[in-house]
Amino acid sequence: MARWQPDAPGRLAAAALDLFEEQGYENTTVIEIAEHAGLTKSTFFRYFPDKREVLFGGGTVAGLLVEGIASAPPESGPLDSVAEALDALGRTFFTADRREFSGRRQAVLNATTELREREALKRIELTASMIEALNRRGVPSLTSRVAAQLGSLAWEMAYDQWIDTDNSEGFGPLARQALADVCAAGVVH
Known part of the structure; x- marks a missing residue:
């Protein structure tokens, strides 16, 4: 997924959900979520303070x-x-x-x-x-x-x-x- 695509928060939430289902919440990092969404760690933190908040x-x-x-x-x-x-x-x-x-x-x-x-x-x-x-x-x-x-x-x-x-x-x-x-x-x- 390209970084320029819209709806970064939605993409991050979808990526987090996929990873939480696959490998568990505890075993998933912010970097993995951002990479799975085709974004950077700094983009993740622009929208969410931590991985817990991405689903809320x-x-x-x-x-x-x-x-x-x-x-x-x-x-x-x-x-x-x-x-x-x-x-x-x-x-x-x-x-x-x-x-x-x-x-x-x-x-x-x-x-x-x-x-x-x-x-x-x-x-x-x-x-x-x-x-x-x-x-x-x-x-x-x-x-x-x-x-x-x-x-x-x-x-x-x-x-x-x-x-x-x-x-x-x-x-x-x-x-x-x-x-x-x-x-x-x-x-x-």
Whole structure:
């Protein structure tokens, strides 16, 4: 692959995933990832601080969540705003062409303690981003926290279903259904 080709971050992520699958996360170096992508080590570090981050998309997902909440209609309540953000992820990030990559990525994460820990920290950061976005909409702090936590749980449930190659449904509808299921489960009779 030539160095001048576009999407260096995507190429690096694809190369890292291939190598992590082939030789394991622990046995793969940044230099190997860069070479496999047809790039240099300095290009790798222009986009990612370390090999752990190459599978986590930088701040793209957080930005999409914040933007989705901010662009929800003014009359939307907190959960509807979170649902809008999850829909935005489905339209722009968790698209059909990323499903296979995402499933492979999740298998690598599941097999590596260090990556599972990083994923857990990323989810905490994403939940915090949703809380801040809801607070900027004027949602009270406690309500923002609850809505963001419910949204995070719905996202996890939907993502697990979405990466299943037997499932052809889009992420947005899965996330909305998961959010409805999570809210229904919270109702005490």
